[in-house]
Amino acid sequence: MKVDTKLALFIFMSLLIVLPAGCEKEKPTSLSCLSGSSLLNSTDKKDKASLPLTPTSPVDQEEATSHFSFVAIGDNGCDCPAEEKIADRMLDLYNKHPYNLVLMLGDNIYGNSSNKGGDPKLFPERFDKYYKVLEDKDVKFHAALGNHDMQTNNGVYEIKDGTRFGIMGEKGYYTYTPNIKTDEKPLVAFFALNSNRMVEGKKDDEQVAWLNRALSESDAIWKIAFFHHPLYSPYGGHKPDIGFRNAIEDILIRENVQVTLAGHNHYYARMKPQKGIIHFISGGGGAKLREPEPNDYTACDADSNNFLYLEVYPEEIRFWAISPEGSTIDSGTIKKETLFHSKS
Numbered sequence: 178m179k180v181d182t183k184l185a186l187f188i189f190m191s192l193l194i195v196l197p198a199g200c201e202k203e204k205p206t207s208l209s210c211l212s213g214s215s216l217l218n219s220t221d222k223k224d225k226a227s228l229p230l231t232p233t234s235p236v237d238q239e240e241a242t243s244h245f246s247f248v249a250i251g252d253n254g255c256d257c258p259a260e261e262k263i264a265d266r267m268l269d270l271y272n273k274h275p276y277n278l279v280l281m282l283g284d285n286i287y288g289n290s291s292n293k294g295g296d297p298k299l300f301p302e303r304f305d306k307y308y309k310v311l312e313d314k315d316v317k318f319h320a321a322l323g324n325h326d327m328q329t330n331n332g333v334y335e336i337k338d339g340t341r342f343g344i345m346g347e348k349g350y351y352t353y354t355p356n357i358k359t360d361e362k363p364l365v366a367f368f369a370l371n372s373n374r375m376v377e378g379k380k381d382d383e384q385v386a387w388l389n390r391a392l393s394e395s396d397a398i399w400k401i402a403f404f405h406h407p408l409y410s411p412y413g414g415h416k417p418d419i420g421f422r423n424a425i426e427d428i429l430i431r432e433n434v435q436v437t438l439a440g441h442n443h444y445y446a447r448m449k450p451q452k453g454i455i456h457f458i459s460g461g462g463g464a465k466l467r468e469p470e471p472n473d474y475t476a477c478d479a480d481s482n483n484f485l486y487l488e489v490y491p492e493e494i495r496f497w498a499i500s501p502e503g504s505t506i507d508s509g510t511i512k513k514e515t516l517f518h519s520k521s
């Protein structure tokens with residue numbers, strides 16, 4: 178294919194890749210999304226009246242056995258009011274649309290004046306207090322490590338605590354494939370990276386080799402990578418770490434990863450497709466917010482606490498970013514057929 182034809186195809190696919198999506202930037206906690214469906218009803222009558230209507234209900238019974246749903250939170254472990262609100266909305270969501278999995282995008286346990294981040298003394302007040310109610314319903318947690326988690330012995334206590342954090346690799350990187358198949362292939366596989374080992378000039382050849390191998394060995398229909406440091410970000414907060422991006426981006430593209438989930442910047446953002454990959458930042462699980470400033474990468478940004486809810490179907494992923502009030506900040510559908518680098 179000629180270069181200019183490739184470029185035209187890329188631009189065309191980039192326009193198609195997320196349909197439809199609504200992002201309320203000015204007032205992220207309002208319900209006036211341009212499109213997409215709300216998952217949690219507000220008790221506020223005014224807000225309720227402005228709920229968008231949509232033909233694609235996430236509770237369609239016929240689809241119930243054919244999809245896998247999960248939640249992602251980041252930068253949550255602060256034992257602060259916003260962590261409580263987000264946890265309450267996660268429980269509300271579970272009661273309406275049960276899910277089996279919560280991915281934690283890092284900064285799972287922040288420190289306080291006496292203990293550093295990742296200290297097991299803080300696990301009861303920064304994890305159990307908010308999420309045990311979900312664990313008791315058999316929701317599994319699988320975490321990536323953030324920079325704050327590394328403050329106590331490089332995150333070893335979170336790594337060892339499989340019940341709370343589900344980190345299935347002694348260095349903080351691992352893959353997890355839920356047992357749901359379509360045409361004998363796993364519907365979705367998750368790849369957790371320990372980005373702390375690859376930022377600020379650090380190189381981790383072993384982790385890169387592992388990522389290559391783990392991705393190439395997976396024949397999952399959807400491959401989702403998650404880690405703490407975003408590969409792309411709006412302005413505001415931390416800049417993307419270019420060394421980390423350069424270490425893994427080509428592998429993600431070649432091995433057909435379609436979506437990444439990251440935290441570290443304390444807000445919500447969805448990037449325009451970058452080389453065929455959709456990048457989300459959900460860093461609003463509780464910690465003090467930052468102000469995002471949109472740039473060329475940004476499709477949607479909101480200085481709101483938030484968590485993400487995703488439903489994975491064989492041909493598409495539907496997503497909702499949800500505010501502490503239960504309103505929809507952003508939502509849309511990622512169509513597999515429009516991901517131009519998909520192999521299958």
Ligand SMILES: [Fe+2]
Pocket residue numbers: 252283284323441442443464
């Ligand atoms: Fe953080």
Ligand SMILES: [Zn+2]
Pocket residue numbers: 283284323324325405440441442
């Ligand atoms: Zn962080």
